[in-house]
Amino acid sequence: MAGLKIYNWIEHRLGLIQPLKEAAEHPTPSNNASWWYVFGSAATVLLMLQIVTGILLALVYSPSANEAWTSLNFLNHNIALGWYLRALHGWGSDFMIAIVLIHLVQVFLFGSFKFPRELTWMVGVVLLLLTLGMAFTGQVMRFDQDAYWGLGIGASISSRVPFVGAKLVHLLLGGSIIGGATLSRFFTLHVFVIPGLLLAGVAVHVLMVLRHGVSDWPMPGRLVRKSTYEREYHELTQRTGLPFVPDAAWKDAIFAAAILFSVMACAFFFGPFGPGGQPDPTIIQTAPHPDFAFLWIYAVLAFLPPSLETPVLLVAPVIAIAGMLLLPLLAGEGERHWARRPVAVLSVSVIAVTLGIFTRLGTYTPWSPVMDAWSGDAVPVKYMHNRTPLEREGAMVLQDKQCRDCHSLDGAGGLRGPALDSVAARMTEDQIVRQVLQGGGNMPAYGNALNPAETKALVSFLMTLRGNALEPAMDASRELLRQSRTATPVNPDAAVPGTAKAGEQK
Amino acid sequence: MSELLKYPGESKADSLSPEGKAAAHTRRVFLFKLAVGLNALVGAVLAVPLAGYLLGPAARKRSNIGAWVNLGSLSDFPVGQTRLADFLSPMAAFNDGETGKTSCWVRRVSEQTVQVFAINCAHLGCPVRWFAESKLFLCPCHGGAYYEDGSRASGPPERGLFEYKTRIAGDHLLIHAGNLPTLSTEASCKEKPMVQIQPAKQIEAARAVSADPAARSTTWQG
Ligand code: FES
Numbered sequence: 001m002a003g004l005k006i007y008n009w010i011e012h013r014l015g016l017i018q019p020l021k022e023a024a025e026h027p028t029p030s031n032n033a034s035w036w037y038v039f040g041s042a043a044t045v046l047l048m049l050q051i052v053t054g055i056l057l058a059l060v061y062s063p064s065a066n067e068a069w070t071s072l073n074f075l076n077h078n079i080a081l082g083w084y085l086r087a088l089h090g091w092g093s094d095f096m097i098a099i100v101l102i103h104l105v106q107v108f109l110f111g112s113f114k115f116p117r118e119l120t121w122m123v124g125v126v127l128l129l130l131t132l133g134m135a136f137t138g139q140v141m142r143f144d145q146d147a148y149w150g151l152g153i154g155a156s157i158s159s160r161v162p163f164v165g166a167k168l169v170h171l172l173l174g175g176s177i178i179g180g181a182t183l184s185r186f187f188t189l190h191v192f193v194i195p196g197l198l199l200a201g202v203a204v205h206v207l208m209v210l211r212h213g214v215s216d217w218p219m220p221g222r223l224v225r226k227s228t229y230e231r232e233y234h235e236l237t238q239r240t241g242l243p244f245v246p247d248a249a250w251k252d253a254i255f256a257a258a259i260l261f262s263v264m265a266c267a268f269f270f271g272p273f274g275p276g277g278q279p280d281p282t283i284i285q286t287a288p289h290p291d292f293a294f295l296w297i298y299a300v301l302a303f304l305p306p307s308l309e310t311p312v313l314l315v316a317p318v319i320a321i322a323g324m325l326l327l328p329l330l331a332g333e334g335e336r337h338w339a340r341r342p343v344a345v346l347s348v349s350v351i352a353v354t355l356g357i358f359t360r361l362g363t364y365t366p367w368s369p370v371m372d373a374w375s376g377d378a379v380p381v382k383y384m385h386n387r388t389p390l391e392r393e394g395a396m397v398l399q400d401k402q403c404r405d406c407h408s409l410d411g412a413g414g415l416r417g418p419a420l421d422s423v424a425a426r427m428t429e430d431q432i433v434r435q436v437l438q439g440g441g442n443m444p445a446y447g448n449a450l451n452p453a454e455t456k457a458l459v460s461f462l463m464t465l466r467g468n469a470l471e472p473a474m475d476a477s478r479e480l481l482r483q484s485r486t487a488t489p490v491n492p493d494a495a496v497p498g499t500a501k502a503g504e505q506k
Numbered sequence: 507m508s509e510l511l512k513y514p515g516e517s518k519a520d521s522l523s524p525e526g527k528a529a530a531h532t533r534r535v536f537l538f539k540l541a542v543g544l545n546a547l548v549g550a551v552l553a554v555p556l557a558g559y560l561l562g563p564a565a566r567k568r569s570n571i572g573a574w575v576n577l578g579s580l581s582d583f584p585v586g587q588t589r590l591a592d593f594l595s596p597m598a599a600f601n602d603g604e605t606g607k608t609s610c611w612v613r614r615v616s617e618q619t620v621q622v623f624a625i626n627c628a629h630l631g632c633p634v635r636w637f638a639e640s641k642l643f644l645c646p647c648h649g650g651a652y653y654e655d656g657s658r659a660s661g662p663p664e665r666g667l668f669e670y671k672t673r674i675a676g677d678h679l680l681i682h683a684g685n686l687p688t689l690s691t692e693a694s695c696k697e698k699p700m701v702q703i704q705p706a707k708q709i710e711a712a713r714a715v716s717a718d719p720a721a722r723s724t725t726w727q728g
Contacts (some may be wrong), residue, residue: 066603069701148605152631153647154689165690167564174563176571177608177687180601181563280604282592284625284633287646301630302648309629367649367661371635381587402640406649416649444651449641 010153023210024249027241029233032219033248036110039103040209041288044202045256046096047264050134051195053089063142063187065180065279067141072275085402087267093135097293100131105348108327110213111336114224118328120208122279123201125324130198132293137190138292144275148289151186178281213237214244219337225333253275294317295362296355302367366415374402377412387464394461397454401446409465417443422467428475431460561694568692572596572684577622583614588636588654591622597684610670610681611643613635613654620679624668625657625686631688634667643667667695 006175011017060079062071062300075082103123107113113121136154137495141149155178158168218235242248264451277286290298338345368375379395387395398404400422413419423432436455439445507694522530529565558565573596583589598606611634613621623643625633632647642659643652650661657666668687673680 064601064603064607066601136594149647152626152686154684155691156626156629156631159688159690161690165688166685169686169688169691171561171568172684173563174567174600176597176691177565177602177606178593178686179605180599181602182605184601191579278604280607281625281633282607282609284590284609284635286596286633288632298647302662309662310666359716368646369644369649369651371644372641395711400639402637402642405637407639439660442649442660444640444642444653446640447640450652453546 003097005456017394024245025243026114026210026213027237027246028214029216029236030240030242030243030247031236032214033251034217035251035255036106037214037248038252039106041249042256042259043096043099043103043250044206046092046099046263047198048098049092049246049260050089053085054091054191054195055458057089058191063141063183065143065183068183069140069275072142072144073331076275083272084267086272087270091158091263091266091270091434092419093138094292095259095266096134097131100128101261104128105352109338109341109344109348110218110345111338111341112214112218113176113328114334114336115226115328115332116212117208117215118332120205120212121328122325123208124175125200125321127198127205129321130194130201133194134190134198135293136292137186137194139166139185140186141190142273143279144282145247145286146274146288147291148178148281149286150280150290151182153288153290159317160313167202171418189401196221211381214248218338220335220337221337223334224336249300251494257275271328287365287371288363292359296358299358299362299365302361302365311315369405369416371405371416372405373408373413374399377404378411380412383465387461388437391464393460395455397450397458397463401449401454401458406443418463420465422465424463424466426473428473429459429463430475431473432462572682574673574680575683577610577612577679577681578658579677580614580620580674581677583612583679585614585616587709588613588638590636590686593681593683595683608683609633610683613665613680615657618674620672620674622670622672622679624670624693626668626687627663627688628658628665629661631686655687691726707716 007017057075060071060075060082062068072086075086077083103499107121107124139150151173155169155172158172159165161168170176172182172185173179174185215235216233273291277283289295300310301313335341379399384392384395403420404413406414408415408419409421411419418426427435434440435443436450437445437447437456513529522614538579575596576595577591577593582591589612590609591608592607593607595602595606598706609625613623615621623634626647627634627647627650629645629648629650632645634643634645634652636643641654643654643656644686645663648662650663651659651666652663653659656664656669658664670681670683670693673682683693685693687693
């Protein structure tokens with residue numbers, strides 16, 4: 001009784017509880033009380049988790065280039081449960097990106113972005129970008145080696161903008177080098193600017209969801225028409241409506257709890273991310289890597305041909321974002337069901353597979369030389385059997401000149417260039433000589449780094465690498481001339497005379 | 507009710523005829539618009555210093571960025587070799603900590619010719635490493651490669667390594683360093699300024715960084 005009195009006293013003055021209750025209990029078509037409709041609320045819950053853990057981390061974190069890295073290690077090792085808070089925030093971020101993406105794909109495949117929810121979708125796209133912005137700036141907060149060189153990559157990309165490139169770089173870095181000013185700006189973005197925009201954006205997004213109602217379950221053949229949709233939706237709600245809370249929201253609540261629990265479990269079992277090496281740019285023995293969400297970009301950057309790089313870097317994001325924003329304006333009516341929208345399904349599949357492949361490539365970076373393969377991975381013993389002294393000398397040259405950093409033998413070594421196990425089956429001696437000395441394709445020329453004796457030895461060793469007893473590659477025209485003294489090709493791993501000949505020819 | 511604190515509702519407007527009320531309303535609408543305009547004006551004036559503060563870093567003149575830095579004695583760089591040198595960026599501020607330090611590759615071509623390359627790959631700025639045996643600089647990020655003279659060998663970079671301007675003063679090697687080297691921010695400033703007098707402290711600090719091996723943090727290097 002007293003409780004009710006207090007409630008009435010407060011509500012009479014506040015006037016918020018009743019409207020909120022009505023909003024929560026608004027009727028929603030029974031067909032969308034589905035497990036497919038839980039991702040938006042889960043993303044919001046994760047945002048709350050990020051805000052709470054972020055505030056707690058800010059109690060200890062020091063956003064200064066002098067101290068940031070040390071303060072993170074202090075959090076990890078000296079503050080009780082500091083590691084767990086860092087882990088929650090880190091895993092929460094990964095989960096949030098994943099859930100936001102799933103939410104986006106679900107809304108897209110269900111055609112829920114169509115009339116009258118076009119603007120809801122557009123605000124959602126902005127929210128996705130803000131979420132990614134949080135992830136990128138958050139990676140800078142870690143202020144370790146990866147963060148430092150990641151900022152360098154960011155600056156290098158901005159420097160490619162025509163005319164204002166230099167100014168953009170200085171604006172991004174807050175000065176002419178990566179340093180204290182840079183960290184401060186990213187801290188400001190990560191802690192004040194983007195979260196503020198995110199919260200405002202989420203509020204607008206949710207208000208619009210309340211205004212138009214959660215979209216009904218798509219049915220093949222039930223078309224969205226601007227003239228009739230809202231009346232149909234209203235009728236459907238009247239006929240089948242359930243109060244959103246609790247009849248639909250119980251699923252949201254269970255899913256949110258499951259997601260929170262998963263974040264907690266990942267944080268507990270896998271721990272926090274980094275920090276990696278200290279942000280000292282004079283330590284160059286490092287292979288910088290972006291966080292998971294950006295690995296695919298890192299991979300794409302390795303594959304773009306130099307001439308296309310700047311246009312693609314600067315134009316592709318604009319097109320992609322514009323395309324997503326304009327989508328509901330271009331396809332605001334018509335079929336919603338995925339079974340009747342093959343192009344939509346196809347685009348999602350293609351984009352998902354592409355992102356997946358590039359992310360996978362980004363995890364093992366086949367394009368990067370393995371910087372220590374030349375000293376770390378020996379020439380397999382089987383490739384040394386029955387070789388002449390000259391050929392063995394060639395194997396030494398192969399190691400010494402760091403060919404292995406880019407070329408593998410028996411699976412060990414770099415993947416930048418082709419494996420050499422069967423190189424002699426693909427290329428003739430002349431071709432190998434030319435390739436080594438002059439380079440070409442993606443290979444630097446070694447003319448300056450090899451003297452004639454080294455070249456001779458190296459090539460004679462390479463000529464013994466013919467894989468599983470493959471025939472050696474041959475120059476057809478020369479073969480004609482040579483027909484009189486043809487020798488049958490011999491497996492180099494099995495017979496000495498054959499290999500000796502391969503080395504001595506010419 | 508005192509004369510001074512008059513209830514505003516009793517103002518003359520309440521007793522006006524409908525026409526008079528309408529006229530008073532248009533007058534207030536006009537005043538409101540005037541006030542909005544006034545705020546726009548004040549806002550615009552206020553925006554100037556705010557934007558100036560925000561855009562400050564972008565407004566610096568190119569030729570003002572950077573200074574000559576001492577990399578140490580020439581004898582540290584034997585002819586025919588390429589070696590790593592560290593220095594404190596002349597642009598480093600009080601709060602830059604370790605990030606104020608930078609490395610560069612010094613290639614002593616002959617007694618009096620030196621090439622000094624930025625550590626930053628011309629593709630996207632990752633730190634390139636020198637491989638003396640194959641005479642190549644290799645980049646760990648996307649596999650860019652450069653020849654010993656800094657020219658592009660292969661991979662995603664579209665140009666050779668960035669070079670610092672160098673000067674040999676007596677036994678000392680100086681470079682002009684400023685910006686983080688990127689495609690649009692030069693490693694050294696545009697026009698090479700005449701000899702600048704440098705505060706001795708800075709030279710010493712630079713030397714301490716480059717010469718003292720203990721200044722390099724060792725925990726990570728292992
Ligand atoms: S940063 Fe060096 S190749 Fe991309």
